[in-house]
Amino acid sequence: MANWTVILNIAKTHLLTKLKSTSIAALGVTFGIGSYITLVSFMTGLNTMLDDLMLNQTPHIHVYNEIEPSKEQPISLYDKFSESFNIVHSIKPKMSQKKIHNALPIITYLERNENVRGALPRIETQIFYLAGSIELGGNLTGISPIDEAKLFNMSDYIVEGSAEALQNTDNSILLGIGIAKKMALKIGDRVQISPINGGIFPLKIVGFYQSGISDVDAMQSFTTIKTVQRILGEANNYITDINVKLYDIEQAVPLSKKIEQQFNLKAVDIKTANAQFDTGTSVRNLITYAVSVALLIVAGFGIYNILNMLIYEKMNDIAILKAIGFSGTDVQLIFMSQAMIIGFVGGVLGLIVGYGLASLISTIPFETEALPTVETYPINIDPMFFVIGFSFAMVSTFLAGYLPSKKAKKIDPVKIIRGQ
């Protein structure tokens, strides 16, 4: 029934003769959508960067031997006391080895799991950095440098030197940048380290490590697994930690539970370890969306207002259209299509403006000590934002146009014609 050519022609004429208010209404949408795209790209870009800062290096599942008290004391295993009330004071942690028993077969087993992208062995140990008579406490971690670079973006945090150099040089060390500054060391120098059980080992510095968290950088250094095993005087099956990276982070919780049960080890999943990060991210996203929705609602009210005014101005036209045979629905469609055209044009312009602004922001230099690999402001341009932004533009203009057009539909032509 609806005759679209005629309806769109009338809508077009109305819009073009009121070009000023039309463009203001469309600019309202443009502004709303443009800010939404810019804001959401910028905020999610920052969020991703902050998350990556912490989570990239964090394994999805961290498997190790926890020092903890036995859950069951011997007395509770003895049948004769099972009916009695026992209290054991001053329970001490159980003496257990730090190394993971049968670590290498466990790694092979984990890597066969289809959810697992990689399982990497690590050895964590406490050492002292020696500089003359000064002893600085710190951590030395034995890793497989190439694999770490591949799975945990290790290279992003190596400010000088490379993971390959660490892999290929015997008795080498990747020194935390904080320690290097304190001890005035540079690449090629040797640093003496001493494990807690004694002995002194000189290691060659092949690079510097900067995580962005200065407390970590003042303690943490890396070397190969072999070197740590040699320093500690342990066999080559001595592994204290296994870091697992998964394809799907959602699998972390069930798999960590399974590992704990199966191997009687402590397995911490990323969600538990970084719960506060998750919360922070979701709150920041919430703020982003709240601000964007507020902007779009303001734009929507602009359209509502302008259409309302237009309908008051066009009362006579509406009455004539109805008198010459246009139905209420036709009249409603005329005003609805005006709203939708404003929404469409404004929305598309908004997407372009948003893209432009986001691209502009991504070229602004952003250098900070804490983030060695970041040079410009992080922007996350996701096609999904454009889809959401455009849909929102259409939906909000639809709603903003619906009420005034409904009113136009209901206008009684007799009242208008006789009212003159």
Add this chain to the structure above:
Amino acid sequence: MSNVLEAKHINKYFKKPVLFHVLKDINFEIKKGEFVSIMGKSGCGKSTLLYILSTMDTDYEGELYLNNKLITDKDSNHLSRLRNENIGFVFQFHYLLAEFTVLENVMLPAKKLAKKTFQEIEQDALEKLKILNIEHLAHKRASQVSGGEKQRVAIARALINNPSIIMGDEPTGNLDSHNAENVFNIFKQLSVEEDLSLLIVTHDEDFANKTDRIIQMEDGKIII
């Protein structure tokens, strides 16, 4: 003789501000080619009757037939279509769409009806403008032509779909005597030459006296 329009026992009440019986048992019919005028004092209900006959006002009691078909209680979309196809309107005020050209104004009802192509409609519209001697205004904006010309454009628009009847609510009320004469002659010509029915509400006695039949109304009733 076929009736174009027939009203049976039309009653209408205004409910606000107080209950008021505006139209009291109106019965009449208009035959094909008849030129009828409705006269009466202000407030006697003649315009109210016209808007009921025009199908724009549906809040009444009684029965209304257009081309011998009952149109009372049809839904509004159906009535819009009937109005579009069968009834042409001319008002006291000119009521053109100001942003459109004269030609577009005339074409609009035919475009809505969508029975012909745009070329045919444009041809028809130019023809109607020619009948009314205003074809030179075709491409002017409706807001830029004079009052008498506007009324002729409105008549051309009323004619575009070759309706069964033309209704007018004081179409000459706002025109000087020269233009009023002009409009009357056009109506008369249409009635005689095209066998078109016309129903015109008017205050103008000279105008009414020249029509085929006068319906005199008083206090919501037809007295002659």
